[in-house]
Amino acid sequence: AQTVTQSQPEMSVQEAETVTLSCTYDTSESDYYLFWYKQPPSRQMILVIRQEAYKQQNATENRFSVNFQKAAKSFSLKISDSQLGDAAMYFCAYRAPYNNNDMRFGAGTRLTVKP
Amino acid sequence: NAGVTQTPKFRILKIGQSMTLQCTQDMNHNYMYWYRQDPGMGLKLIYYSVGAGITDKGEVPNGYNVSRSTTEDFPLRLELAAPSQTSVYFCASSYETVNTEAFFGQGTRLTVV
Structure with missing residues (x-):
């Protein structure tokens, strides 16, 4: 079973x-999809960024970028120029190929932004 | 554009009571999901549906039931509430293709006492 x-x-x-x-x-899959979701205090889960495993180029969305290391099975999220509004829980998620029901989430990281 | 709407946002149940968590989406997504989120844990899949009339169990289905009579609605039923079902529940929907994200509702915080 896939774990995150x-x-x-x-x-x-x-x-x-x-x-x-x-x-x-x-x-054990070679093709899959990875996501970072943000959950602010409102509880709304918001997609931050997504990465397709077959793409070597790291995804970027404005101040958010990922470092995808397929061989190491690592998918880190970099937030540049952090803003107070970035404070939230961040969840990493893995979606299996050809299986929309199989999305696995990590336990989350609570990010605090200090003024 | 409402997206995914869940009701209620908060609920306290007594042990043994029943309730239905409502979920509706207006994006014409065929795929819908119910997750629960426990403190310090990621989301775990309870049930999912790939279209009207089709549902299937996820990772933690015990104590829950679902139905999918329309594309828009996917209610989650708790028949005999237990303290172990205290959690935050999220409904989500997505298109069929795997490379698209799931869209989430705002969650229901349920406490069973």
Whole structure:
């Protein structure tokens, strides 16, 4: 079974600085999809960024980028120029190929942004 | 554009009571899901549906039931509430293709006392 591990229960960053959240996963598949979701205090789960395993190029969305290391099964999220609104729980998720029901989530990392 | 709407947002149940968590989406997604989120844990899949009339169990289905009579609605039923069902419940929906994300509702915080 695929598992997703987020080894940092909590992280903090100073406003305007950069922080990296870690995620590792276990799979025997060669093609799959990875996601980072943000969950602010409102509880709404919001997609931050997605990566397709067959694409070598790391995904980027404005201040958010990933470091996808397929061989190491690592998928870290880098937040640049951190803003107070980035404070939230961040979940890493893995979706199996050809199987929409199989999305596995990590336990989450709580990010605090200090002014 | 409402997206995925869940009701209620909060609920307290007594042990043995029943309730239905409502979920509706207006994006014409065929795939819908119910997850639960326990403290310090990621989301775990309870049930999912790939279209009207089709449902299947996820990772943690015991104590729950679902139905899917329309594309829009996917209610989750708790028949005999137990303290172990205290959790935050999320409904989500997505297109069929695997490379698209799931869209989530705002969650229901359920406490069983």
